[in-house]
Amino acid sequence: MRNLATLLFLGGLVFLLAAITGTLPFGHPPMLVGQAIQQAAKPEVGAANVVTAVVLGYRGLDTLGELAILFAAATAGGLVLGGVQAKGRNNALPAAGFVLRAGTDVLFPLLLIAGLYVVIHGHLTPGGGFQGGVILAAAFFLPLLARPSESLSHIWLSVIEGLAGTAFIALGLGALYNGDAFLTPLFDKGMFGELVSSGSLPLLYLAVGLKVGAELSSLLMRLAHDDGAAS
Amino acid sequence: MMGVAIIVVALTLGAALAVLLLENLLAAIAAASAVSLGVAVMFVLLQAPDVAMTEAVVGAGLSGLILALALRRLGLARLDVPTSGENTDA
Amino acid sequence: MTDVSLAAVLPLLGAFVLPLTRHGILRPLGPVIGPILLAACALILFAAWSAYDVPYAVALGSFAPPMGITFYIDDLALLFALAVPLTTLVLWPGESDPAATGRQSLTLLLAGSLTGLALSGDLFNVYVFYELAAVASYGLVVGDGRSPAYVAAFRYLMISALGSVVGLIGIAIIYFKTGTLNLADLSTLSGELADPQGMAAFAMLVIGFGVKAEAFPVNGWVPEVYGAVGKRVAALLAGLASKLAVLVIVRILILVFPHDETRQLLLVLGILGVAVGELAAWQARDIPRMLAWSSIGQLGVVFVAFSLPGKAGVIAGVTVAMHHLVVKSALFLLADRWDRAIESLKGAASTSRIGAALFVLFSLSLLGLPPLPGFWSKFLVLGGLAASASPLQLLAMGTILAGTVIEGAYLLRVVVTFYARPDAAVRVPGQRAGNLLGAGLFALVLLTAAVMINPLWQGLEVLAERAVDTNGYQHTVLGDREAGR
Numbered sequence: 001m002r003n004l005a006t007l008l009f010l011g012g013l014v015f016l017l018a019a020i021t022g023t024l025p026f027g028h029p030p031m032l033v034g035q036a037i038q039q040a041a042k043p044e045v046g047a048a049n050v051v052t053a054v055v056l057g058y059r060g061l062d063t064l065g066e067l068a069i070l071f072a073a074a075t076a077g078g079l080v081l082g083g084v085q086a087k088g089r090n091n092a093l094p095a096a097g098f099v100l101r102a103g104t105d106v107l108f109p110l111l112l113i114a115g116l117y118v119v120i121h122g123h124l125t126p127g128g129g130f131q132g133g134v135i136l137a138a139a140f141f142l143p144l145l146a147r148p149s150e151s152l153s154h155i156w157l158s159v160i161e162g163l164a165g166t167a168f169i170a171l172g173l174g175a176l177y178n179g180d181a182f183l184t185p186l187f188d189k190g191m192f193g194e195l196v197s198s199g200s201l202p203l204l205y206l207a208v209g210l211k212v213g214a215e216l217s218s219l220l221m222r223l224a225h226d227d228g229a230a231s
Numbered sequence: 232m233m234g235v236a237i238i239v240v241a242l243t244l245g246a247a248l249a250v251l252l253l254e255n256l257l258a259a260i261a262a263a264s265a266v267s268l269g270v271a272v273m274f275v276l277l278q279a280p281d282v283a284m285t286e287a288v289v290g291a292g293l294s295g296l297i298l299a300l301a302l303r304r305l306g307l308a309r310l311d312v313p314t315s316g317e318n319t320d321a
Numbered sequence: 322m323t324d325v326s327l328a329a330v331l332p333l334l335g336a337f338v339l340p341l342t343r344h345g346i347l348r349p350l351g352p353v354i355g356p357i358l359l360a361a362c363a364l365i366l367f368a369a370w371s372a373y374d375v376p377y378a379v380a381l382g383s384f385a386p387p388m389g390i391t392f393y394i395d396d397l398a399l400l401f402a403l404a405v406p407l408t409t410l411v412l413w414p415g416e417s418d419p420a421a422t423g424r425q426s427l428t429l430l431l432a433g434s435l436t437g438l439a440l441s442g443d444l445f446n447v448y449v450f451y452e453l454a455a456v457a458s459y460g461l462v463v464g465d466g467r468s469p470a471y472v473a474a475f476r477y478l479m480i481s482a483l484g485s486v487v488g489l490i491g492i493a494i495i496y497f498k499t500g501t502l503n504l505a506d507l508s509t510l511s512g513e514l515a516d517p518q519g520m521a522a523f524a525m526l527v528i529g530f531g532v533k534a535e536a537f538p539v540n541g542w543v544p545e546v547y548g549a550v551g552k553r554v555a556a557l558l559a560g561l562a563s564k565l566a567v568l569v570i571v572r573i574l575i576l577v578f579p580h581d582e583t584r585q586l587l588l589v590l591g592i593l594g595v596a597v598g599e600l601a602a603w604q605a606r607d608i609p610r611m612l613a614w615s616s617i618g619q620l621g622v623v624f625v626a627f628s629l630p631g632k633a634g635v636i637a638g639v640t641v642a643m644h645h646l647v648v649k650s651a652l653f654l655l656a657d658r659w660d661r662a663i664e665s666l667k668g669a670a671s672t673s674r675i676g677a678a679l680f681v682l683f684s685l686s687l688l689g690l691p692p693l694p695g696f697w698s699k700f701l702v703l704g705g706l707a708a709s710a711s712p713l714q715l716l717a718m719g720t721i722l723a724g725t726v727i728e729g730a731y732l733l734r735v736v737v738t739f740y741a742r743p744d745a746a747v748r749v750p751g752q753r754a755g756n757l758l759g760a761g762l763f764a765l766v767l768l769t770a771a772v773m774i775n776p777l778w779q780g781l782e783v784l785a786e787r788a789v790d791t792n793g794y795q796h797t798v799l800g801d802r803e804a805g806r
Contacts, residue, residue, distance in 0.1 A: 017490065020521050024497055032500030033387050040388065051281040058389045061381050065437070065449035068333050069456050072430045075340075076460030079423045080471075118284075126280035134288040141296070158340045165337030169330060175383075182326040184383040216293065223300040 046189035111139035119209030129208025136213035243269030332433030393442035488529015505798035560650030594621025651763035668743025
């Protein structure tokens, strides 16, 4: 009965959406702002990756909001997980097999480099702080799976997280000091397509990457440990 | 190009169906990750590499990991299919 | 340096920094960071109100408006934005248990996001801030760490996530039809959204933002959550967060969908909210649930008020919303220690005379006893409805009047219980000094408003005039080049 009701509801929703969107001109949206940004992004922001120009330049405040949402979710997760008391379980993961341990030794440096590359080249190639940050978190989570006894320090992770978040906002506030609006890109735009270009955007993405990485690794570690060892 | 797209869509839909039908929860999570991977390939085909990367990293990687860890916390992460009535908590 | 965007950013900064104060040399800073930053935000907003000529727009990142994100600052935005840090300061969670840092971080995030909701002039930015407010409030609800709160939080999470998806689809439809997200730009294109698809998009936005605004079909989480969580959190969500969500809906209504159909949608939802909320509050057996249902009813009145066309609607709506913000926050504060069935509170007045007296004061204002501001708010709504008496509006009038009668019945029942002869078997707990102080501050605001009704009225007239001036909004944000499109 309940399944039937769910199915009916979903069917209705799909029908409604189909009825609404069916008459829209599919594939030919009016690119009012999109067109303007595509033309203006190169001279105004100077990032080779237009997506980054939008994410950190035109819609920088949204990115700060997303960072804050992730932070809120991690904090809420911490409140829930920290509150659950151990019920006599062993609090570490079971010991890992040979394949996992050997694989971790090979993959850890590779993941680290891949993550950092994606973060640092966010303004030039696809990717950026969020994606790279997740890769970094995965890199630091692997050793935890392979060798449960040696874990990262929660204090250091929260320090990195807090400092990275502060750095993002500080870069935004720096523009206020110059008399511009919040989050105006700082510094010279540099040569288009160079690693050091498009002003403060790479720094912003570095802050995003570190914050996301530290936040997610600490969340994964809390999840992996069964109890108060995480709090 | 079109052929690749059709294959990817078929695989994605198959994986999505598998999520619903699989009895084993860990396997269902793996299938859910496969759905995300298929969607990521679709994004690449539609020339949105940034979105594809996010989908692959978050959808296929991270969310699967978090779901699996949550299952483990709940004591439901086991490879054999639990029969009904069996107490699953360790 | 007193840029108004700081008011939305500083709380976020505080939230990021707070976890650092858990260890090491920063430890003594921990308890004071939040209140100091909130006070700074209030000062910044106050300075922005007095020092500059409103309305004006801030282009964040210095990118020209339709491309970048803009903040639009007028009296309406500043009034609601100023209410955020002030109310949060009164309701600040000042405990010092290990989880307190987390709760304080989340409270700061909530304050920052709500300020952002008041100031933002960009549809997607509004959505981001709304999501932030939603996630922060899930955290605050589970932050209590009691199992009823977990269950309530889970239901809240489900309803809110569904609402967010629906709202996001609405935004997507709007973007797909117009190609822009800037509210000023959308307002110049509102003609393109005056078709069934546009109306559907508006309905979806109302459902999406309505989850927090406790709008009729998506408010199932309200009594459960407010019953289960700490009453300071309930006061924040019922008093403050719901008002900011209403403000977002009203901004979209005025700027982008100024049609009769959209107003009627709000009117119908409002009528249903009043009817359901007041009837359920009458049935409720414990104080928090009664207040929760009554808050749904009051937000129904807010929706009815904002559905009135033109200046009258804004004046009535702002009055009802602000009145409810003050009164319901204070009532939830008083319910903190009286968090139980109504019958078991017999003789509460003898344990806490001040608490009971404040409860009576707020109840009377909620009912609309003449010298108190509650009277003016109801008077404005009913007057507005009578002025344009269509059948639906007469129905709304009848519902609100009937709702007031029911409201009187259940509030007086509580008051009578308070002043009844105490039951020897049951000991009613007294009020905590901090909660009494908070409620006293709210009472002070209420009484000041009652005395200064004349200057407030003049201020509201100006506020409403600027709020409904869509041409002014377009000019302020976009400059002269776009206004004729």
